[in-house]
Amino acid sequence: MDMDSLVKIITKEVLKKIDIINLQKAKVKSGNILILDSISKEKKDKYEYIIGINKNIKFLDDFFVDDDIDSLDYIIVPNLSIKDLSSIAIGLEQSQISKVVIDSILHGKKVVVIEEGIDYRKFRNISSENFFQLFKSYEDRLVSFGIDIVKKEELLFYLSENTCVKDIKKELVQESFKNINQGKKVHVIEATISKKAVSEGDIKRIWDLGYKTIYLNKKSIITPLAKDYIRTNEIEIKRINL
Known part of the structure; x- marks a missing residue:
């Protein structure tokens, strides 16, 4: 062989x-x-x-x-x-x-x-x-x-x-949602995802709420579809210990 x-x-x-x-x-x-x-x-x-x-x-x-x-x-x-x-x-x-x-x-x-x-x-x-x-x-x-x-x-x-997305304050979500309804996106807020396996849906939900920078656990695995979405939308990913 x-x-x-x-x-x-x-x-x-x-x-x-x-x-x-x-x-x-x-x-x-x-x-x-x-x-x-x-x-x-x-x-x-x-x-x-x-x-x-x-x-x-x-x-x-x-x-x-x-x-x-x-x-x-x-x-x-x-x-x-x-x-x-x-x-x-x-x-x-x-x-x-x-x-x-x-x-x-x-x-x-x-x-x-x-x-x-x-x-x-x-x-x-x-x-x-x-x-x-x-x-x-x-x-x-x-x-x-x-x-x-x-x-x-x-x-x-x-x-x-x-597990679920954390550290998203209610008032910030409401403000982002208002911007979405008005056809706007304001990517100025940071969010954290604590999941071990991060899917495209996880990233998309955060992006649609207006988050440009996303913190992930250093050990989190990003699925291939999520990587494509991150690259296409130029989302900044930062790795930290959670």
Whole structure:
């Protein structure tokens, strides 16, 4: 066996062990999850990547609006319709999904929206720009409520960490959100992320709130998509001990 083949085999085995370690961490930390989608065999297969790391999962069909929200650690929204986006943004319960999300926000629970499932975004290139921006402002409002928007491929990183952005003062968030609604970005404030694995969604949420400089733990891992976003937007990253 030549050296190149041996290196490939060793690299494959190392990556496999890293994946196993990550899954083990996710099993420990991911907690009780509610997926806001109906369950069927097809849907169950669709979410196997989540079910495989955590058996404490409920689907919308299993969950009644009067159930105990406090027992949940994460509420995952795989698909966010225009109706539900608008309803949640103005605090109006018009469906089971919007009611659960609104209740979860009121109870201080962590709500996660899958970025690829945000319905209004698919009309980006054909809609009136002003009309599209209306729904973009609703999405920004959800983020200001503490809802996280995560790419599907980065969800396992997110669930395994169970940490969040810190050191963002409420009044600064409100000021940045006002600037966003006015079409402005003011990148003058510094923010800190304490996560071990930093995703593109983490960086984007901070950038959209108006932060130009972001402090990360020296040991934090930045995902490839996050690195691309940082480079494209010329965001300054500083490493510190957290």
